Amino acid sequence: MKKILGILALLIVVCILTACLSSSFLSAYNIENVLRRSALFGILSIGVAFVIITGGIDLSLGSVVCLVGCALPWLLTVQHWPLSLAIPTVAALSIGIGLAHGLLVTKLRIQPFIVTLCGLLLYRGIARGFTRDQTVGFGNEFKPLRTLATGKIPFLPGFDIPAPLIFLVVVAIVAAIFLNRTIYGRYLLALGRNPQAATYSGIRTERMTILAYVISSGLAGLGGALFVLDVNSAQPVDFGNFYELYAIAAAVLGGCSLRGGEGAIVGVLIGAALMQVLRNTITLVTEKNNVEFAIIGAVILVGVIADELTRRIAYRRRTAQALRQTITSEA
Amino acid sequence: MKKILGILALLIVVCILTACLSSSFLSAYNIENVLRRSALFGILSIGVAFVIITGGIDLSLGSVVCLVGCALPWLLTVQHWPLSLAIPTVAALSIGIGLAHGLLVTKLRIQPFIVTLCGLLLYRGIARGFTRDQTVGFGNEFKPLRTLATGKIPFLPGFDIPAPLIFLVVVAIVAAIFLNRTIYGRYLLALGRNPQAATYSGIRTERMTILAYVISSGLAGLGGALFVLDVNSAQPVDFGNFYELYAIAAAVLGGCSLRGGEGAIVGVLIGAALMQVLRNTITLVTEKNNVEFAIIGAVILVGVIADELTRRIAYRRRTAQALRQTITSEA
Amino acid sequence: MSLPLLEANRLEKSFAGVRALRGVSMSLKPAEVLAVIGENGAGKSTLMKILAGVQSADSGELKVDGAARAFRSVGEALSHGVALIHQELNLAETLDVGANIFLGREPRRFGLIDERKIRSEARRYLDQVGLSIDPTTPLNALPIGQQQLVEIAKALSVNARVLIMDEPTSSLSGHEAQSLLKLIDTLRSRGVGIVYISHRLAEVEAIADRVEVLRDGENAGALQKGEICHAKMVSLMVGRELSQFYPHQTLAPGAAILDVQELRTATHPKHRNSLTVHAGEIVGIAGLVGAGRTELLEAIFGVNPPVGGTVLVQGFPLNTRSPQAVIKAGVALVPEDRKHSGLVLEMSVRENISLATLARDQRLGFLNREREQSLCQEMTSAMNIKTPSADQPVQFLSGGNQQKVVIGKWLAAAPRVLLLDEPTRGIDIGAKQEIYRLMDELASRGVGILFVSSELEEIIGMADRALVMHEGRIRGELKRAELSEESIMNLATGGDASHGSSIVQTASPFSL
């Protein structure tokens, strides 16, 4: 919990600063945009958080986004498959990928980094192969389907809720319940810390690990579909490039430890939102977007350092106080 | 050692196959090219291997390559600094970056992933800032300096040794001796898996960790300089993009465990060479280079799986045999 | 009277929420063995860590050779000749044995590590602790007992003037413990000052020149050479006398509840081991370090699947490839290595205690929090676990209290067959009796108990029957009446069952 406070504070500071510097930041249109983007990245981040909690890593996420993002319009507009077939196919594809990762990691004991790095190379390559490097998109069709990503639900006068946010809220609630209230979530947390002790406690660590990879790839698939429905076209070469890094960064910023066993869904959401707000801030406030990443990097770094320092000072103060109290109470 | 055999076998298989499929593969010209590229990536991979051995990770490597690769020509051709000033500056820059990473990781206990991810964003941003997104390069000047990367040393009639290979050999020998024969290497291996045990043995783990980050960034800087001297120009937006992944992949393929404490320089070299040979193979043998990454991913995956399976089968056969012997001896 | 080598005055140390040391003082002279004893969580390990520079005291004074010092790092302590053998193993798993022994103090030639010297020197120290393995063996190929010996060899190699041993024998069997005590004797005669922590009071009685007792982070008294005896130590530690140490009454055994037939384990596939445990029976397994006891239990439990043989529980065969199935059948294993197999160190006491029973208590997959909470309370009080709260991560508990958490976790599972591997490792004398009482109670309720112990006393006191293993094979079985140190040791070292008592044990000064 304490871990999350720091990043939450950073998010709030960035929001307040941006609102002061740019009057457009709090406009309904902008808030909707930022919410939609955060929702899309949030879905990816929640997925990868599960893998990180098991002590693994999923680098293939951006490529899964690419694969699904290209496959969906390709199946629908190039191959003219019916929706009822295309959607289950991409869903099965992403879940199958997760399953394959999980099996390779658990049964063959190949390092997650290697497995998913090969995935990163492979899936994008496959997408480039079947699309023959052509851009694929929906053009002017599939408007109803696309409202899943572009639609808005009227909420307040002048402010609508972007549809992806609904997805995110559902995913986040289910994920949070799963992680914190079910035995499976507890199993994941335990095996992330100490797989051996988990095995000795009768936990099927392999199954649980596989499940985490399935969740990660599955949500990456959902994210990929929503992304392509949102932007309407996908170029296999760069669609979803680097998204794995953003997603992992969001998860880690939100309190997941790459050593496994730690993580909270709320934190991950805040982490994902922070990244998107920062990018929005830079376009709204500055005239330069070529130092955008430099600014994001710097803000995160400064934030994390400030968080660490305040925590240390607080800790020192607390122990000093505790000591004083016990000494006076004994005297 | 056994870990390396698998990847070595894979490299040899790939080389033999390519030689059969393309007569150009074994031409002196091609071998020189592949050696030069492997050398450049090998230098990066050795650097990151040190960080991986401490149980950390360095994602900033590609951006350091970019920063140094842009700063060197920029200082020399745009700012007209003398060589004697520019070279120490970029060296100091890359070492300073490593120092900063090491301090943040050890003194402030920020996760290496976060620190170096911020680095990844920051350094490229800085390079884009000072170059104003312009391509920088040496044009027709600095030919003598550029022979450091493009030069060749006559070796056999018709076959020259590319200059970067000399750098690599020196770096690799020093690194191997450092890792295996000096106390510092021993300390790195010890603290990678179990920092507490190392601390309890009186090792200054923090210093050693910082040293690993310095080596990593320092070699990334050297690599960046050689890369730009080789290709003659750098565009800050994409120079060195993804190189951290290639370097980490080479190190991990070569037997480094991301959990730390394990790694051998020879393995890392083989890993780096494998990646480059594969890329060469694809251009020489196939007409497709848009599925290049898919093929690399697939080959690595298949190789790793085959390695794991043969190891298991060998193990099973050994135990079965042992069992048979004991049973017959009892009978 | 010689100047104390090491002196500590009024040391204070607090952790968040816990005052571990409240003004503890002690001193150590050259050529002296000072035993420090106390209940679990009394502050022994904390004190030793401060003496060895691992942690620093909040206040108080530390003197070496009469001069005030404050060690800020282990390196500083080592350079003043103070070495510590930690209660928990602290070795670098990816290095080999030799590298571990000389870690941080590698001999060098021309600036490079002198591997040959490491090998020859390491062999010497390994010989001293009675371990005949190659120094180039990777550390993670050794069982925990042998790792403990490596840890001791490592401390010896420091050639320290002050050697602190925090429960060095907790994972050693009597045989190895004996040779360690001999070694301590030699070191003492060379003028080394030794601080010795153990919950095995017999060892303390045999070796100590002086005993310092800690209770709740304070000095609770000291005993000089002449006054050291079991009863006095216990009363100083616990604050009362303990009566009737081994409570177990043999009952008429019920039906066979665990039946192991011709089990072959991966490391010793040539031996077929069979054994039976009846309901209400406590069966002990004795043997030397590396005799294969742990392996046998792990094979039954399914975490280290056997290569042959069958295991029946109440007549039904177990799937020994799946710990889940074994647990479902009512079998529980308290593993030997709590740090690696027993606990998730970063999780709280509550989460650890409930970990093995979550599936049983689930409601449609959801956690049953009330049940979890009540189980935790039940076990904390039954086992007398000393923790500031149920939410304390177990890594911050003292070693003995961690062990109690592991046992509590498996008692919570209410097993029919309880496999215990060194259950009292690092547990203080009061808690030990508590555990023996629990074992007796479970047995009287019809639970079959199979327990491995390296403390012969414990086997003799608690077992209805004992099996003795030697090099992966059950060498023989001893009835309660036949149990004696001689008969067990004879079998454990490869002797023959029929002449058990007739073989004369090599005279040892320490009757373990």
Place this chain on the structure above:
Amino acid sequence: QKPTPISGNAETSKGTKKVAFVTNGVASFWTIAEAGVKAAGQDLGISAQTLMPVEGISDQKRIIEDLLTRGIDGIAVSPIDPANQTELLNAAAKRAKLITTDSDAPKSDRLLYIGMDNYKAGRMCGELVREAMPSGGSVMIFIGRLEQDNAKRRRQGVIDAILGRPENGDNFDGPNDVLEGNGFKILGTLTDQFDRAKGKANAEDALAKYPDIGCMVGLFAYNPPLILEALAQAKKINSVKVVAFDEDDATLDGIAKGTVHGTVVQNPYLYGYRSVEVLKKLVEPSSSEAPTEKFIDIPARQIRKDTVEAFRADLQSKLGTKK
């Protein structure tokens, strides 16, 4: 090095109109355009900003959305995927004056297009190849990526011109096809995803695979210099013809020295300058001279040895105004 003058923060300068120029990526090509944008902004007294998306299409979408949030008055954009971006462009056209540049989106509500036809420019480049090798030979094409509309069309133009096919901008040969005709053999097209080390490796590998290759064509600005590097190291600098695209310094040097036969240049500076000029007219209602045409053609040119010095002097003076 004085800092770039920026015409005030968006929020503080409510009076002046604001226009933006959104590229399809980051490249030196666009830096020249940026110089044009900046020059026009200063000349005409309007706030003009250049934005370059780094991550392709979703990044471009984000940038346009954020610009609209800021209340931009006019946008010139080089759409990455015109066919599928209609919706986004139409949304932008509703809130601001929208024109396309460099790459058109004819189906959208953009007001006009400033640029040239990449297919035609490609054909001009193909003609240079035929000039360089009057008796035919083998040709390898090097390009950053093939999925961008402009890249596809440019490459197809080159191929069609070399093979002597009639003009047909809608037929695309597969990237891996080996094409023959007219005495020429097109060996293939190698892409590098903007990785320069890879671009150089491609050129080297092509030389290793086809030691007797006749001509190497570099279609993205940085490709020809990399080809020259590879040739120099292989000591084949004059035995293999090089035909270029765009105006990299090394390319122009090569033309002057005769190591490059020629190049086809667009006029990015004018793209930038004219875009701002047109947008200013569009966003200022007082302006009576709102443009009525739908297409402003800024044709490509072939540069050979005889014209290279004049071209270079002109280019330097334009960029020099910026420095």
